[in-house]
Amino acid sequence: MNDDHTPDHSQDDTQESGFVQEPRLWQNETWTAKVIKNDDDDGWAVAMFKDGESEAALIGPWTMGRDKKNPKPLDGTAFITLVKTASEFVRRSEQQLHATLHQAVTVSGQTGRVTVLLRKAYPHLHPKSAGKTCRRTCTRFGKLCRAM
Numbered sequence: 270m271n272d273d274h275t276p277d278h279s280q281d282d283t284q285e286s287g288f289v290q291e292p293r294l295w296q297n298e299t300w301t302a303k304v305i306k307n308d309d310d311d312g313w314a315v316a317m318f319k320d321g322e323s324e325a326a327l328i329g330p331w332t333m334g335r336d337k338k339n340p341k342p343l344d345g346t347a348f349i350t351l352v353k354t355a356s357e358f359v360r361r362s363e364q365q366l367h368a369t370l371h372q373a374v375t376v377s378g379q380t381g382r383v384t385v386l387l388r389k390a391y392p393h394l395h396p397k398s399a400g401k402t403c404r405r406t407c408t409r410f411g412k413l414c415r416a417m
Contacts, residue, residue, distance in 0.1 A: 292342035300352045304331050304340045313340035317355035327355040 288296040293304040301318040305328075312333065316325035332341040372387045 290343075290345075293340065295343045295348045297348075297352065300355060302343055302348055302351050304343060307331075315343075315351060317351055319355070319359065327358045329354075 288298070289301075290296070295302045299320050301320070303316045303318065305314050305316055307314045307330070313331040314328050315331040317327045318324075319326050333339070334341045370389045372389075373384055374387065375382055375384045
């Protein structure tokens, strides 16, 4: 309850949705933002994790609070901006990977032109291969082999 005796539902939305919305951790159905200590200096960073991924899709600097010691708390507006930025970064990375893996070469000859479509595949590391390259190749669109 707040001062005018009306129920305060600000916390109810978080509890009903099941998503965490804390000063250093925010979630929605697809993304998690986590404020972390920046190991490189005395500042803070925010890491954006896509649901189901163990590595951050994007890590960027985060603002210090007024006390110049602790990070500024996450809020809804900041989270929405971070989600848009991380989504755009992932989309551009996928486009770049697609362009790298799918190229076309056109060759002109006496009988006409021939276009050859090249599809490259990245070798990946098998989890049980102790760091050796597996003979299989990773060709799933948008999934970079993180071990390489």
